[in-house]
Amino acid sequence: MKAPKERTHALESALDAARWAPSVHNTQPWSFSLSGGEIGLRADTERTLAVSDSEGRELLISCGAALFTMCTTLRCEGYEPIVTILPDPDRPSLLATVKAGNETKADEETWVLGGEIERRRTHRAGFASPKVPGRLIDSLIRAAREEGAKLTVVDLPAAVEVIAALTRAAQGVQAQDRRFTLEMIRWSRRPGSSRRDGVPAEAYPGQALPTHPEFAQRDYAWQQGWGHDADQSGSATTGVVALLTTPGDSRQEWIAAGQALQHILLRAAAHGVSAAFHTQALEMYHLREFLRLELCSGEYPQMIMRLGVTFDETESVRRPVTDLMD
Structure with missing residues (x-):
C-alpha cells in the first residue's frame, strides 16, 4: 500500500483538478473540504444563478462535472475513488464525499481523459468544416x-x-x-x-x-x-x-x-x-x-x-x- 502522505497528495491533486471543470457562465459554484482522508464537495449557493437557475439544476450539473474530474484524477494518481452522493439529508449543500480507495492502475483511456482536464475549452461560436467522426x-x-x-x-x-x-x-x-x-x-x-x-x-x-x-x-x-x-x-x-x-x-x-x-x-x-x-x-x-x-x-x-x-x-x-x- 502507498504511504498515507502519498494518499493525501492524491486527494490534493484531485482538488486542484476539480476547479478546471466546466460550469454555467464559469461561476465555479463549488467549495471543498479535506479532512480525515475525505473530500467533501459542496454547492456554493452564493454563486447560484437566482434568475435563470432558481432550482439549482445547472449548479448541480456543474458540481457533477467537478466530481467526475476528481474521480478521474484519483484514478490517474493510482486510487479507485469511493464516492457517496448526497450523503446527509440534513446537509443538502453537501453533494458528495470522495475517498481514495484501493490502489488501482489507470487504463489508457483514463490517462487520456486526465490529460484533457486543463486543456478542454468551451466554444462559443460556429465550428470549422471538418466533421465529427x-x-x-x-x-x-x-x-x-x-x-x-x-x-x-x-x-x-x-x-x-x-x-x-x-x-x-x-x-x-x-x-x-x-x-x-x-x-x-x-x-x-x-x-x-x-x-x-x-x-x-x-x-x-x-x-x-x-x-x-x-x-x-x-x-x-x-x-x-x-x-x-x-x-x-x-x-x-x-x-x-x-x-x-x-x-x-x-x-x-x-x-x-x-x-x-x-x-x-x-x-x-x-x-x-x-x-x-x-x-x-x-x-x-x-x-x-x-x-x-x-x-x-x-x-x-x-x-x-x-x-x-x-x-x-x-x-x-x-x-x-x-x-x-x-
Whole structure:
C-alpha cells in the first residue's frame, strides 16, 4: 500500500483538478473540504444563478462535472475513488464525499481523459468544416450511458431547426428581461479584468459567423463590443447537435448529468472536438417541457450542445484552490 502522505497528495491533486471543470457562465459554484482522508464537495449557493437557475439544476450539473474530474484524477494518481452522493439529508449543500480507495492502475483511456482536464475549452461560436467522426459520437454516447445519462444526436434537420428556434426564442425573451441581463453582467468579465471567474472577453468572438440554422449565443459583451477578433473569411458550421437527458429530474440525476457531461467533454477534447452549450431554452419551464415531450421521448433534457472542430485558442480562468476550501 502507498504511504498515507502519498494518499493525501492524491486527494490534493484531485482538488486542484476539480476547479478546471466546466460550469454555467464559469461561476465555479463549488467549495471543498479535506479532512480525515475525505473530500467533501459542496454547492456554493452564493454563486447560484437566482434568475435563470432558481432550482439549482445547472449548479448541480456543474458540481457533477467537478466530481467526475476528481474521480478521474484519483484514478490517474493510482486510487479507485469511493464516492457517496448526497450523503446527509440534513446537509443538502453537501453533494458528495470522495475517498481514495484501493490502489488501482489507470487504463489508457483514463490517462487520456486526465490529460484533457486543463486543456478542454468551451466554444462559443460556429465550428470549422471538418466533421465529427461517427465512431467518436458512438463513444460519447457510451460515455454518457456509463454515468447514468443519455446522449442523443439530433439528426433530422427539422428537429435541429426546432431546437435552434427555441434557443433563439429563449434568448430573445431573456434579453428583454432586466433580471436576466443583470445576472449576465455579474458573470461577464471586461477585457483586462483580473477576476478568476466568469466568462472572459477573450473567450468568445466579437462578431461570430452565423451558423445555419442559427443558434443564438449569449451576449456576454452586453453590446460593449468585447470579444476577440475572429476570422470572417470562411464559413461556420453548426456541428453535431446533441441532447443530454436523464430519466428523472432529481438532484441526484442532475449530478449524474454533470458527470456524464464532463466524461463526454474530456473524451471529445482528446479527439480535437469541442462543445458549445445552449441552455437558454432549458431555463424556461414551458420550453424545457416542450423539448422533453416532443424531442426527448419523455426524458428530461439537461443540456443542449453542439459538437465540432475548432482551431481557436481561448483563455480559461479559474480561482485558486485556496479560494475554494471551506
